[in-house]
Amino acid sequence: MEHRILAPTGALGAGFDLTGFSRGVALRPHVIACDAGSTDSGPSALGSGRPKLSDAAVARDLRHLLRARADLGVPLIIGSCGTSGRDDAVDHLAGLVRDLCRADGLRARLGRVYADQPADRLTRLWDEGRIRALPHAPAVTRETFADGHVVAMMGAEPIEALLEDGCEVILAGRASDTALFAALPHLRGADPGPTWHAAKTIECGAACAVPPSANGLFAYVRDDHFDVTVLHPGARLTARSVAAHTLYENADPFRVIEPSGVLDTAGASYEEIDDTTVRVRGSRFEPAGEYTVKLEGARLAGHQTVIVGGVRDRVVIRRLPELIDMAQGYFAAKITDVFGGRVDPADVDIDFRLYGAGAVLGAHEPDKHDPAELGVLITVTAPEQETARAVATFVAHAASHLPMPEYDGLVTTIAYPFSPPETDRGPVYEFTLNHVVTGITPTELFRSSVEAL
C-alpha cells in the first residue's frame, strides 16, 4: 500500500515555486499538508495573537492549495495556524479560507481544531499532578496557568477525527508539525515507522534539499520504507541531506518525541534512488506507555521602548561600559524624581547592549576585542508603554551627553540615526512553560467544529 503526501512549503505564507508545486499535484497526493507555525520566532505570536507572516502572503499560498485540493478531491491540512496556533488565529485563517473559496467558487467541508487551554482546566490538571516539567523548564506555580495564553500541541488524533468526519480542509490550532503529515497515512493503517519519519523529513518543506529552499517535497510512504523526492526544478536530494534533516532544530538527532510515542531513526538507512529521490528504511516508532501533550505558554513581560545609536570615538568606546554602570544609579533616582514616587525604579528595566563588544553572546563572549565602532541598543521595559517611553526619553538624553573625564566640556557621546531616537515596541512577551500533560486521551484537550463552505 502506498500513501502519497505533498508538502508544498515549510511554512504557509513562506511561498513556493508553482512549477514544483504543479509537479507535486501531478503526482496525485492523497493529502496536502502544511505547517503554519512555530515557537521559533519567539513568544510574541503566542502572547499577542499576531502572526509572523502577513495575510497577503498566507492568502497567496492558501489560494493555490485550496484550488489544488479541490481539483484532486483530497484533504488539505494546515497546522499551527497564525504562527501560534491560538484559537483566534484558527478563526482568522478560517475567514481567509471562506473568502478564497467564495471568490474561486470552491466548496469544501471545513473542520477546525482548537488548542487553547482554559486556565481552570490547567489548574485542575496541575492540582491532580498531571502536569510534568520537561528538561530546562522554567519554574511555575499554580498561578502560572492563568497568566498569559496557553496552547497544547496536538498529535495526529484530533486531526484524524476530522478526516474520519469527511473534512476536506482542516485548520488546526497548535499541532505537532509531523502530525499533519502523519495523520492520513496513520488513519489508513500505514506502518508508523516510515510514516513518522517521512513526516519529519518533509515538514520543513525543501529545507533538506540541495540547495535548501522554501519549496516543497513529496513523500511515498510504503510498507517497509518511504521515498522522498524534491519538486523544485534544479534542486537535488542526497542520502546525506535527508539524513542530516533529523538534526535540524532537534536536541536529539535520533529520537523525535511525539505525543503518542518516539520516532527512532538510529537504525535508518538512506539510499539515493536518483538525483532527486532518497529511499529511507529502518525507521521505527515506539508507542509511548503514556500519551502526553506538550503545553506552550506566553505572558506579557511589559512594554518596551528602544533607542539605537552608535559610537565612533575610541575614548568613548573605552569609557562607555563603566559610564553606563554609573548611569544606572542616576536613572533610578531620576525615575523616582520624575514620577514623584508613583513608579518604582525596580519595575523599570534599562538595558544597554553594546554591539561590537559582546552584545550577541553577552557574558559568554570569550573574545574581548577592540572595535572601531560600537553599536548601542538601549531597551527600556516598564509595566506601561507610557512609562517606558517617558523613561527612554531621559535615558536617550543622558546617554548622549555622558560626562567624559578625558574632556573639558560637553560632548555628544552617541550618534542617533533617528529623530526622535526613541521607538515604542509595544507589548513584549515571555515564554512561561515547557511542560507536558499526562494521563489524558489524545483528543480530550482539543475541541473541534465543522461547517460546509
Place this chain on the structure above:
Amino acid sequence: MATLLDYCALVRSKNAGPFTLTFDFMAKDERTFTALCATGALSPGLFASLFHVAETEVVVTPVPAALAIKVSLPRPVVQGARGDSDTYAGQQYGPLMAMTLPELDR
C-alpha cells in the same frame, strides 16, 4: 593548525524549542568526519566552559549517516526572555570558529 571550517561544510547553532540550544557540525566528507570525531575537540567540557553550564547537561551525539556531530545544551537565556540577544540562537557558534584543531592529514 586548522580551524573548524577546514573540517566542516556547515557549522550552525539553532533553537531546539525555546529552552534548548543545539549545534550541528557537518563534516566535509567521511575523512574529515572521522578526523573531527578523533580530535575530541567538540567535547561536553568545551561547551560547558563556553556557555557556563554543567558538563552533564551537554549532550554530544555523532550522526554518521549525516557525517555530523550534534551538540545540545540548555539555552543560556530562554528565547525571548529579557537579556536574550539571539532569538533564533543562530549566532551562538561564533566563538568556535576561532578554535584551533589539529592539522588535517593530506
